[in-house]
Structure formats: structure tokens, C-alpha cells
Amino acid sequence: MSSALLADLRARGLIFQIAGEDDLPGWLDSGVRTLYCGFDPTADSLHIGSLVPLLMLRRFQLAGHRPLALVGGATGLIGDPSFKARERQLNTADVIAEWVDKIRLQVSRFIDFDAGPVSAEVVNNLDWTRDMSVLTFLRDVGKHFSVNAMIQKESVKQRIERDGSGISFTEFTYMILQSYDFAELNRRYGCGLQLGGSDQWGNITGGIDLTRRMYGEQVFGLTMPLITKADGTKFGKTESGTVWLDPARTSPYAFYQFWLNTGDVDVYRFLKYFTFLPVADIDALERADAERQGRPEAQAILAREVTLLVHGEAGVQAAQRITEALFSGALEQLSAGDLAQLRQDGLPATTLDPDTLPSTLTQLLTESGMASSGKQVKDALGRQAVTINNRSLGWEDNDRIAACFNPELALHGRYYVTRLGKKKYHLFELG
RNA sequence: GGAGGGGUUCCCGAGUGGCCAAAGGGAUCAGACUGUAAAUCUGACGCGAAAGCUUCGGUGGUUCGAAUCCACCCCCCUCCA
Numbered sequence A: 001m002s003s004a005l006l007a008d009l010r011a012r013g014l015i016f017q018i019a020g021e022d023d024l025p026g027w028l029d030s031g032v033r034t035l036y037c038g039f040d041p042t043a044d045s046l047h048i049g050s051l052v053p054l055l056m057l058r059r060f061q062l063a064g065h066r067p068l069a070l071v072g073g074a075t076g077l078i079g080d081p082s083f084k085a086r087e088r089q090l091n092t093a094d095v096i097a098e099w100v101d102k103i104r105l106q107v108s109r110f111i112d113f114d115a116g117p118v119s120a121e122v123v124n125n126l127d128w129t130r131d132m133s134v135l136t137f138l139r140d141v142g143k144h145f146s147v148n149a150m151i152q153k154e155s156v157k158q159r160i161e162r163d164g165s166g167i168s169f170t171e172f173t174y175m176i177l178q179s180y181d182f183a184e185l186n187r188r189y190g191c192g193l194q195l196g197g198s199d200q201w202g203n204i205t206g207g208i209d210l211t212r213r214m215y216g217e218q219v220f221g222l223t224m225p226l227i228t229k230a231d232g233t234k235f236g237k238t239e240s241g242t243v244w245l246d247p248a249r250t251s252p253y254a255f256y257q258f259w260l261n262t263g264d265v266d267v268y269r270f271l272k273y274f275t276f277l278p279v280a281d282i283d284a285l286e287r288a289d290a291e292r293q294g295r296p297e298a299q300a301i302l303a304r305e306v307t308l309l310v311h312g313e314a315g316v317q318a319a320q321r322i323t324e325a326l327f328s329g330a331l332e333q334l335s336a337g338d339l340a341q342l343r344q345d346g347l348p349a350t351t352l353d354p355d356t357l358p359s360t361l362t363q364l365l366t367e368s369g370m371a372s373s374g375k376q377v378k379d380a381l382g383r384q385a386v387t388i389n390n391r392s393l394g395w396e397d398n399d400r401i402a403a404c405f406n407p408e409l410a411l412h413g414r415y416y417v418t419r420l421g422k423k424k425y426h427l428f429e430l431g
Numbered sequence B: 001g002g003a004g005g006g007g008u009u010c011c012c013g014a015g016u017g018g019c020c021a022a023a024g025g026g027a028u029c030a031g032a033c034u035g036u037a038a039a040u041c042u043g044a045c046g047c048g049a050a051a052g053c054u055u056c057g058g059u060g061g062u063u064c065g066a067a068u069c070c071a072c073c074c075c076c077c078u079c080c081a
Helices: A002-011 A024-029 A048-062 A093-108 A134-144 A154-161 A174-189 A198-215 A252-260 A264-274 A279-291 A298-327 A336-345 A361-367 A374-382
Strands: A017-019 A034-039 A066-071 A121-124 A193-197 A220-224 A349-352 A386-388 A391-393 A415-420 A424-430
Touching (some): A002 A024, A002 A048, A017 A198, A024 A220, A034 A048, A034 A174, A048 A066, A048 A193, A048 A220, A048 A264, A048 A298, A066 A093, A134 A174, A134 A198, A154 A198, A198 A220, A252 A298, A264 A279, A279 A298, A298 A336, A336 A415, A361 A374, A374 A415
Parallel strands (some): A034 A193, A066 A121, A349 A424
Antiparallel strands (some): A017 A220, A386 A391, A386 A415, A415 A424
């Protein structure tokens, strides 16, 4: 059964490297195994970069194993230098503790805590490092590490060799801390497999070595590939920044839109990475899309599936409702209730006070967050790329803001659906 | 502590007294073409509606004029002790 899991993961392209490759299938097949993946609190929310590992834990759980999600209350205090170009700024312990709590909750929605012998658990590495003394650490843990080997690790090599940026002892030590996590989880839970992104290879093998040295146990490591886009730009970023899992940071609508905008070249690969749809189905979809004229179906399925995983059915409903209303262009068909709902569902919105309107559109649209500078608005206006309730505006309308928001033009007397470019929507509502 | 190299607009990276709001590339935004795609082409890209205002690690100084010269300071890197 578990060998089947590995085969599926391989078919999905989710396996980058395996440590202990020959013995891993047998180990997995011979019973319920405990595995873990760590998530460091570098912000108060995870972003979609953590999605692959989170779903990975779930894949293992569905295959009959027990996942541990480690939240790095301790490692988050230090900062992982792996493949980072420069030293990072430390955050205070209070801040990290706060983030740990939030991330613990976030992580929890992806794994099942009530699944009998394979029930998941969230652990925090601060629990076993907080009270450890420096001397104990140096004597019992540090002694197992060779600095000669550590500086050879690819993940820190650049930092050690490269001109213009070095590495502090603090960050250099990160690997030892994470390695100790693996050993400790092995001791406490019998945990025998660590998952991580491909950038974690060095840290994972460090943990494997330490576990062997401290407890004589053979443990395994598995890394997932870095998610890339075919055009070479960074995955997981949009014009408005990182795509977060927290709906307060990235609304389900924005989240849905992110996936809907996936390029054709990437979408089938992403379906394999980010959904639980069978590989055969995804391949069939790809063939069907190839024969179809025009727009493929894959993006809509991807957007639906991933939004469902992260934001639930209600999130999908909201996202689709907004998408349909806006992109069909049939604004006049929306009832007042629909518009109020859109706002509640996460469509960016601003309440306008007719008496204190700014004097220009550039100002209003910048302040509302639709554009990052007046120049952009100016450019868009000059190209007829701004519309209010489907009425196109030009540069000459910039200072005729009262006319643009004339109550007679409002939907249901108070709503203005404003669009900048093809995809950026904002709802203005008279207060 | 000593010697050397370096800190430029989101990123990389030119610029070494005026023609510099600062080349070029990337990223980003908008338009055309489309399928809310890709590729391509076009425009924008410090802030500002404009007048104009504020930038080149920091603070002072030289000069009619400084990212460019000088002084001091801060930070980073390399080598030596």
C-alpha cells in the first residue's frame, strides 16, 4: 500500500530526493509509520509555498501513516540560512510565540487529529530546546557535528564562499537545531521520516546522521521539488505580493483568482502537486483540453480544488460568486444583496463619504489600494482602462470625480463596481 | 588592531563634478492580440493632477552646481594579526 504511495508521489513529480531510498518502501509497507515536516514561523501566516509539504503530510496520512506537524518555535528564533542570500533579521521571542500560535491553527486544517492510530499531532520544538543548557547542547549534540562537514553543505556554501555576505554563528547553528528535532522526535514518537522542500536536504540529512549517532536508528528523508513556473518567474507571488493561506491576508476570492490565472504550461503539473485528483484523471483532462478549441478547463478545476482545501466549500462559493459576477460583466443583474455579499466575501471595497471625496481619481484609486501610484492610474485612464459600473473613463475624468460617482450612476443607489485594467476590481459604496 | 574591496531607485547592475530622477537587464503595471493564458509588440515604471518636491549608507564640508570631490561616522565582505 505504501509503495503505492511512493509510486503515486513519483508520478506527481513530488519526489526530489530520498535519503535511504532502498529501505524506505519496505519500512513504509511494514506498518503505521510516524513522519514529520517542520514549518518555521517567519510570519503570522503560512503562504502557498508551504502548501506542498502540508498536503504531503495529508497524503501520507491518507496512506495510513501518522503525520506530525512541527511548528518551529525554536528554529524560528534562529532563522534558516539554507540557500538564503543574506542573514535575516531576528524577531523577538514574543512575536515568534504569537506566530507559532497562528501557524499551529493553520497547519491543523490539513491533517486529521481524530484518526485512531494515524491521528496527527502538532509539536513545537521549543518544548525540547527551551530548557536545554548551552553546555548540554554543545556536549551532547554539538559534538556529533563536524564543522568541516557543515561548511561543505551546499545550502550554506554560498554564504561561506560568496563575497558580500557572510553567515553568523547563529544561523550556522540552525542545522544542528533542526537535526536535533529529528533525533528528538525519533526518541519521543518513533518518528522515522522527515519531509521538506528540496532546500531542506542538508538539514534533513543532518538529522538523519544525528539520529543514527545518538540512538543508532536508521531514519529517512524525502524532499519535494521547488515549485517553479515555466516562464522562470517566482511561483507564489502576484502584483499584490505573497499569496497567503490566511483569508485575512489573501481573501478566498484573490486566492481563487491566483490559481485561475495559472498558465497552460504549468497547470497540469500544479494539479498534480496541489490536488488529490488521481494522476490518470489529470492526464485525461490534459488530453481533453488539448483537443478543445480555446480556453482549457484545467485552471478552473485547479482553482476550485485548492481553494476548497484551504478555504473550504464556503470559500469556494464566495470566490466563484464574485468571479462570475465581475467577469461576466453583467453588473446590472446583481441585486443589492449580491453586492453587499461580494463585499463580505472578500472583494476589495471602500466606503465613500460623498462630502469628503478626494479631488482626483488618481488619489482615490491609489488610496483605496487599486493602484500603487497615481502614475499607474494616469496611464490606465489614458488608455480607457478604468471603468465604473462598466462606464469607461478617460484622463479628462480625473478631476471630475463627483460626476463619476454621481448617485444616479450608482447601482442600487449606492454601489460602484470599479475596474482598473482587466482584472483589478474594487467596490465603492456610498456611506 | 592592520591592509584591501564595497554600500546607487523593488532586485541585479552602470554611472566617477553639470547633458542624472540617474544607462541596461529583470520584476511589476497598463494597452493591442487572446482564453481573466503563453509568446510578441507598445507605453509606464521615486512622489505629485500640475507647479513642483524628495533620492544614490549617514552627517557635515568644498563648489555657481555633487551619486560623483573632501572629512568624519555607520554597516558589509576578503585577507592578515
